[in-house]
Amino acid sequence: MSSLRAKIQDVFNEPACEQNRGKDAKARKEGCSKPLTPGAAAGGCAFDGAKIVLQPITDVAHLIHAPLACEGNSWDNRGAASSGPTLWRTSFTTDLTELDVVMGQGERKLFKAIREIKEAYGPPAIFVYPTCVTALIGDDIEAICKRAGEKFGLPVVPVNAPGFVGSKNLGNKLAGEALLKHVIGTVEPDDAGPYDINILGEFNLSGEFWLVKPLLDRLGIRVRACIPGDARYFDIACAHRARAAMMVCSTALINLARKMEQRWDIPFFEGSFYGITDTSEALRQISQLLVKKGADPEILGRTEAVIEEEEAIAWKKLAAYRPRLEGKRVLLNTGGVKSWSVVHALMEIGIEIVGTSVKKSTVEDKERVKQMLKDDNHMFEQMAPRELYAMLSEHKADIMLSGGRTQFIALKAKTPWLDINQERQHPYAGYDGMVELVRQIDLAIHNPIWCQVREPAPWDCQPAMKDELPRTKSETATVQAFKKFAGTMADDLGEC
Structure with missing residues (x-):
């Protein structure tokens, strides 16, 4: 147990984190x-x-x-x-x-x-x-x-x-x-090259890394190991021979990236494949790191050519959705790297962010959100279900993006909802993934079901018949009892 305690203490002391380096010794041991x-x-x-x-x-x-x-x-x-x-x-x-x-x-x-x-x-x-x-x-x-x-x-x-x-x-x-x-470093590969990289913290949710890998293949960049998404044991064992690395989710594996840089001189940066601008910037930084490690500088020109081509295709596809989504308000109830990467992706097409959860986000993640939204009031650590329901039922957001745990709050408030967490069915990474994300938001917001569920219930808008026959006492009591029951049900449904 003492060795485990020492290992935990070492993990919390993260010198690669600027904020952690600035803390005093006691606060540093507590971690982020x-x-x-x-x-x-x-x-x-x-x-x-x-x-x-x-x-x-x-x-x-x-x-x-x-x-x-x-x-x-x-x-x-x-x-x-x-x-x-x-x-x-x-x-x-x-x-x-x-x-x-x-x-x-x-x-x-x-x-x-x-x-x-x-x-x-x-x-x-x-x-x-x-x-x-x-x-x-x-x-x-x-x-x-x-x-x-x-x-x-x-x-x-x-x-x-x-x-x-x-x-x-x-x-x-x-x-x-x-x-x-x-594991890492236990096998020596016989095919190491100057264009080998590691992708750390990428989980290949819904196969979304498969939308990014073809871009790297076009640039001649080989993913030596994607940890952990769609990984093989042999690839991870050989990961120490990569020339550069990209961190996708720093809160998960920042210690792995830092120690691989210390032991095997593998430089890394933190980036995101969510959104057009962030995907392009990630490709540029990967190429720049490889050049610093000895790769041919001509890869920088090829990278810009691929970025220009892919951005043009993506923006052309997104042009059809902009008039339908520009000005729509999104509530993002997730966390971690998505607290800023998805925000940036949605703002690129004119969608307004009315709030984003920064639960499980690092200090760097929160700083990025502040820079994007220009207002701390749009950030929240955790919002109670009752508050989420109140915000949605008052129509302060046109759609909520979150995980499966909070989907029923949105549905109860008769508000569109889209799964953005690990259970999602559609990949949202890369240029094609951004188009798919916008497409799914458009389908959710403009689904005709919302017009129907928001209409008054039939018993609330049924016109009285002029030639209605007088009711007996028992009929009158039954109608009153039904109205009382309907009112009670409406009150219960209105509570979170």
Whole structure:
């Protein structure tokens, strides 16, 4: 436990973060993310965060050493996509029971599970994740993984991120530490070149990185490793031979990018593939870093040619949507890198941002939002469901972009809603992704269903009949009871 505590402390001390460097020693140790309070793991624990980062490595077997519920709650919690292997879609767990804990059978059961996976699937590697239970009872995961790796002749990687050590963001970083310690640099590629790069923090949600990779291919730039989206174990093991790197989500893997720069001299920058301007700027910065590392400067000219061509195509497609969307108001209830990257993308076509959540965003993310919106009042850390409902029901926004957790607030307020988080069904990265995002917003806002659901209920606008026959006492009582029931229902629906 003391070694784990020291590792966590090292992760929080992030010298690559300008704001963290400016803090005093005590504040620096606390890091940039809020620690979990007991019982407040709704946003994800450290184990969940580690699984999010590593599960998209598609040809690896991910084994959860824990009771069954730990794996059931975390499996498939991201909409990442694979272009090949599907082993990552199989759920492996040791299914630890109370009897196993009492009798001390946890380590033996783990070793047996590793052997069974090796014999049945033959993966290039097995990642083992302890959780709260197995960490508390003291199972020596690292020793078992080392012994199993020697016995079965394949890498068995311990990922020490039990849920109780902290937040999901901390788990992301601990996953990066596991890759640094056990995976990256363990294989030497025989085809390293001057145009190899790493993409860090890209999860390939809904396959959106596949909209960006063809642009890099046209420039002759090879993605040595995309961590973790659609990744292969061998690619990550060879990632130390890349010449440059791009950070897509700094809150997740900034420690991985910094330490790879320290160990293997791989410079990195933080960028975004959301929006036309940000995509173009990311391509420029990648090319510039490669030139600084020895690539032919002619790549800069090719990059500008590709940018000019792709921007012209994208703006031509977006021209059809501008008259329909210009001036529309969007409430963005997400966080992290999307708090500023999606804001910038939408503002490019004239959409007004009435608010954006900066939950889970870094200090740098918040500064970018301030520069874009010119007003701190449009930023909020967290908005209660009641406040979200009030804002939408008062028609202060024409659409809300958020995750699935808050979709029913928008639907209850009879306001269009679009999924922008990891469960989304459409890719929004790159030039084509920007066009798709605008298209989906247009479809949502102008869907004719909203005109219908906002109309008064039939019983509220039914005209009285002039020749209506007089009602009996029982009929009158029934009508009054129905009106009272309808009014009560309307009051209940009006509450958040």
